[in-house]
Amino acid sequence: MTFHDLHHADAPLVLPNAWDVGSAIAFLDAGFEAIGTTSFGVSAASGRPDGDGASKDATVALVHALQGLPAYVTADVEDGFADDPDTVAEFVAGLGVAGINIEDSADGALTPADRHAAKVAAIKSRTPEVFINARIDNYWFGEEATIAAVLERAATYVEAGADGIFIPFVPGAVSPEDLAMITSDVPVPVNVLVDPTLTLTELGRLGIRRISTGSLPYRAAVDAAVAVATAVRDNGHPALATPYHVAQEQLAKYAPLLSS
Template sequence: MTTFHELHHADTPLLLPNAWDVGSALAFAHAGFPAVGTTSFGFAASAGYPDGYRSSKQATAALVTQLVQLPIHVTVDIEDGYSDDPVEVAEFVATLADLGVAGINLEDSRSGHLVDPAAVASKIAAIKHRSPDVFVNARVDNFWFAEDSSVDAVLRRAHTYADSGADGIFVPGITVQDIPSITAGIILPVNVLAHPTMTVAELGKLGVRRVSSGSLPYRAAVDAAVGITNALRGNKPLPAATPYWEMQSHLMTFRQG
């Protein structure tokens, strides 16, 4: 089986779907994806909380215990590690690693604002010391939150995280014109969110090595649910969907191990 690290160095970018529950992860696995990530937004929104306020720790840990039963790699969005203490963050990641998690995403922001990169670097170093095989995808949020949002600022943070042991750099919110400068300036695999006008192959030609769906599937699923009920209300034709018994069969097989 190709390792999770190796998936970032293939001929084409790793396309990573992000799940918010067992059902969505099962669907991605049955669709043939070699790895699945989680989405903190999907977790938080499902429980009625905004994203990024350390609200998803318990839900993340609970879901991971189930997702690691899938025959694919699992990487977990842990926001900022749910703590300011690098040791606490490293211990939480070690718990996930012991369950079988292949990687984690670690943000360099909290509650919508950038934090000191030195603090993030300390967390990364602690994680890699405690769990050296876990793929640490360090998220650089300058563009995402429009704070100090220049290529040079992003590269400075990325280099700090690389020096601390990060295995990949995630730059959400990046514009297409900035992608070549970012990928050329970072030796680690660069991860971006799916782009509305560019294919995964086109992003790969710009040097991107991983493309995440992020919370898009969750948000699209919510939109689809509203669309279906609106169609019912408006006496319009309904869209096709995976049969109930097919999904039930997948869940029964999953539960039986």
Template sequence: MATFRELHHTREPLLLPNAWDVGSALAFAAAGFPAVGTTSFGIAASAGLPDGGRSSQAATAALVAQLRRLPVHLTVDIEDGYSDDPDEVAEHVAELANLGVAGINLEDSTAGHLVDPSAFAGKVAAVKRRCPEIFINARVDNIWFGEQATVDAVLLRAGVYADAGADGIFVPGLVVPEDIRRITAGIGLPVNVLAHPSLTVAELGELGVRRVSSGSLPYRAAVDAAVNVATALRDGKQVPGATPYWEMQSRLVEFSQRTT
């Protein structure tokens, strides 16, 4: 099996589905995806919490402890590292690495606002010193939060993070083809974007993107699907098909018996 790092350098972009619990992660693995990520939104929402504000830390750590037995690469969304202290962030990532995690998403914003790029670069450097094998996907949040939302500003921050040791750059909210092309051409690292209905994965690949994340879309779609099933039952409409109970049960039984 290709390493997680190698998956960012294949002919097609790495399509990364983001799970929020064991069942969704098992389903993605069963569908043949070589790597699975976590979604801070889905995990926080499942716990009844809003996304951000470091709300997903405990639930994410608990989920990762379970998913260490998953037979695919795992990368974890850890928001801003749950701390302003680079050494504390590095310690947390070391704990994840000991659980077999292949990569992390680390974002350069806190409480919905950009932080100083040098401060964030300090976190990246501390993690890389402590865990050189971990793939650090540095998230640049200019466009996502609409702050300094220009290509030049994104490239400036990405360059600082690359120099600090980042292995990839994640630019959520990036959807304009020309902006995507300029950013992928201006960054010497694999660029990650969120999936968007206006561009296929193949089209994103042609623009230079090397990784496409589903983000919270599967979680939000799953909630919509659940409501649609309930309303169809209530209204006497045809209920959509679903994976049989016994198939899902067998995945869970097999997973529970795995030791590594």
């Protein structure tokens, strides 16, 4: 089964998003066949806010380190880290990943659809085997946040060669009926962020084929770490975690497969 095939299985593909090698290994050991990166988590791990290309170098280092692992890796490349389509295509070609997520926004605002489509077309021409997940940020930034506008952009990106469409909705911004309308109109797999109000099965019934965790695991991990330290400081009992020796064995199991 290829990475493309995973989007057409009986159940939607659940894509956990890693922010470093350790989190990627943990997801792999939990049985996930594909792992994405998260620009927010990668940037935050370096102490920098998301966006503005802050995750570029760390993302390159991360996906290169993960290449030997028995999992498909797809990279969040923000807007491609460049305006020139050929430059973006060359960058993606050098990653060696099964897929990429590329967004139609920069500096916190939507970019013209034709500019994004040109990047998609250039990537597909340079590396046709890479799964291009074209992200549509209308709802994320509250610009032209209508189903019609989203579908218009989706059609443009699919025509340019996108293999999937990623629409990160703000929770509560759209109804299940809206999601069903989108998936029935878009001819490629539709990806959404995890929704606290809809289960995997419910999203699958609405036609969603891929669910990304985004930066949620990173943020949850930070919350858990702070909770442990706070519990100790406040004379409480910290939560239990995977024993040290088990975590050590997990790392030792995959260390020989990591690229240097």
